[in-house]
Amino acid sequence: MARTGSAESKGERTRRRIVGHATLLMYEKGYARTTIDDVIAAAGVTKGSFYFHFSSKEELGCAVIEAASEHILSRLREALDRPDLSPRGRIEAMLKEIQGIVEEADCSRGCILGNLALETSSSHPDFRERIAKAFREWSELIASELQEMKAAGELPADFDCAAYADFAVSALEGGIMISKVTRDPSPMRNSVDLILRQFEDYKKPDRDNPKTISRRKGR
Template identity: 35%
Template sequence: MSDRNATDATKKRLLDHGVALMLRNGYHGTGLAEVLAAAKVPKGSFYYYFPSKEEFGAQAVEHYIAPFIRRLSEHLAAADRGGLDALAAYFNEMIGELEANDFAGGCLLGNLMGEIGGGSASAREALKRAVDRYRDLLAKGLARAQAEGAARQDREARALADMLVDGWQGALLRMKVERSAAPLRAFVDEMLLGYCRA
């Protein structure tokens, strides 16, 4: 393995473990020593990969959202379903995984928005970029559903997508409190397939 590949693999391992720990313990409850130990990276090496914990948090946000963007894109690219059905399939897949994991963690974006979103400029920017990327992809699916006649056309797709982001985050918070998928299923049925449907 080249030095560059080894460096990239180590950085990815730090981010993987950092995301998992932040989902469980929050940003402030996750220490750098804990991340290094979980990733089996020598103490003192952290600053080779990240200039600060704040920058680590910002990169963890990008690292966290990437697979969700990829999966949502895959659902939207499926030729056998319309835009609204693709979005429903994506959210239902997320619900199944959250149920299988006993509702642990929720969403790192929502967790961090509440914990550090107002305090750190770099964290706020990273969170905004991640949410905007996610929202824009939802809007793409909704615009397609509008063109197909499946989604309401009296609201812009982007405005509907903003509402979906906010509704999903609220449903995730209720899920954590109630230890139930009911708020998530209500989100899909009432907001996505109810309010957004033509």
């Protein structure tokens, strides 16, 4: 038992190092083409050490997905946790954060959750479910922020926040996918822009036209 105290034990550090390098490799090459030998070489550990910390490649995959989900969602939550901004400003901050995450990799690696989802979801139900949960949480984050926009009168009263949040997640993931395939950041940026534009020019219904979200020019 080397576990007492608050400091991270050596084993925990090793495990984290393995997950970190595995994440980079799987982000770059996908799950199947990332071999255990790749991972241990990158992390500087041996086979025996690896299999002391992980029982299988699948368990490593789970750890990678878990860590990536937490990393991404915490960055998004951080972007939304800005009391100094209006609800709309916070959504914008969140979208920019996504854009930043993707552009850190030149848009050429896409989104690790989307990548692993499409590659492995038919063979690894546990991967699939964990990733589905991350997308659901992301959508809920957006939806609750849209609710706040609505409460602040920045959206029409009949605006369907949940549906639009799902739509935004789809448009973003799709944009990231097309950016990866075309090696061009503009599809993803275009998704960000057009999502933002939906919110741009709704005017608090002064009394006459509460029904439609208008789309007049703004900016």
